[in-house]
Amino acid sequence: MSLTKLLRLKALISQPKQIKILLENAKIGATNRRLLSGSQNEMKTTLEVPFYMTCSNNMKAEECQLLYKDMVVFENFLSETEEKVIFDEIEPYMSRLHYEYDHWDNAIHGFRETERLHWTQPSMLILDKVRQAAFPAGKPQLRHVHVLDLSADGYIKPHIDSVKFCGDTIAGLSLLSDSVMRLVHEKDSSKIVDVILKQRSLYIMRDSARYDYTHEILKQADSKFKSVIVPKGRRISVICRSEVTKKQ
Numbered sequence: 001m002s003l004t005k006l007l008r009l010k011a012l013i014s015q016p017k018q019i020k021i022l023l024e025n026a027k028i029g030a031t032n033r034r035l036l037s038g039s040q041n042e043m044k045t046t047l048e049v050p051f052y053m054t055c056s057n058n059m060k061a062e063e064c065q066l067l068y069k070d071m072v073v074f075e076n077f078l079s080e081t082e083e084k085v086i087f088d089e090i091e092p093y094m095s096r097l098h099y100e101y102d103h104w105d106n107a108i109h110g111f112r113e114t115e116r117l118h119w120t121q122p123s124m125l126i127l128d129k130v131r132q133a134a135f136p137a138g139k140p141q142l143r144h145v146h147v148l149d150l151s152a153d154g155y156i157k158p159h160i161d162s163v164k165f166c167g168d169t170i171a172g173l174s175l176l177s178d179s180v181m182r183l184v185h186e187k188d189s190s191k192i193v194d195v196i197l198k199q200r201s202l203y204i205m206r207d208s209a210r211y212d213y214t215h216e217i218l219k220q221a222d223s224k225f226k227s228v229i230v231p232k233g234r235r236i237s238v239i240c241r242s243e244v245t246k247k248q
């Protein structure tokens with residue numbers, strides 16, 4: 001069984017984590033502001049809501065704040081030239097594969113995928129940029145990069161990447177198309193967070209976003225963000241992951 005298939009095996013989260021909210025560390029781009037009130041013991045905080053995210057109204061301010069820190073999206077992370085460099089490198093291989101519609105674990109519909117270890121120098125430079133943005137220096141990372149090609153009618157069902165095979169951080173580039181990623185709290189499915197992933201953006205999902213919420217890519221018919229339709233075409237994601245370490 002390939003690593004990418006193992007990664008999607010849904011894993012049980014054995015212990016709820018105590019996560020300290022470090023708002024000052026939340027590096028978020030923002031266009032909107034919203035007043036969020038903390039718990040009764042906390043001061044009211046004006047927090048910049050990332051333009052790329054919406055949290056359902058029933059979520060507590062602390063839960064949203066944690067996600068602003070743990071699900072970060074950089075729009076236009078890639079230039080058009082950089083997107084083409086990566087696409088041109090993977091397309092000859094990907095285009096020879098068939099899209100699969102009956103996935104063994106039923107997690108993805110309409111996809112083809114590979115894991116790539118060796119890249120040309122120009123692509124390596126781009127992937128280094130991703131790794132530098134996503135992982136602190138010295139953090140052990142999976143050496144293989146996961147390339148997932150979703151057809152225009154493809155989608156990814158809700159899942160949590162296996163905690164056995166993937167560490168606390170997942171960093172994904174989106175090529176060719178915009179799409180909407182939905183996070184749903186594993187223990188309370190009424191807590192829903194939508195994230196717009198624009199073409200050429202990079203998302204970094206870590207800690208609470210990675211462990212406490214399932215993630216999925218919405219199918220074309222449901223692909224909306226803030227009630228606006230987000231046309232989803234063929235989308236290729238290029239994903240780097242951290243390694244599982246004992247401390248996690």
Ligand SMILES: O=C(O)CCC(=O)C(=O)O
Pocket residue numbers: 007008148156161172215217237239
């Ligand atoms: O395509 C993406 O960005 C997410 C991929 C994913 O959920 C997975 O491979 O488990």
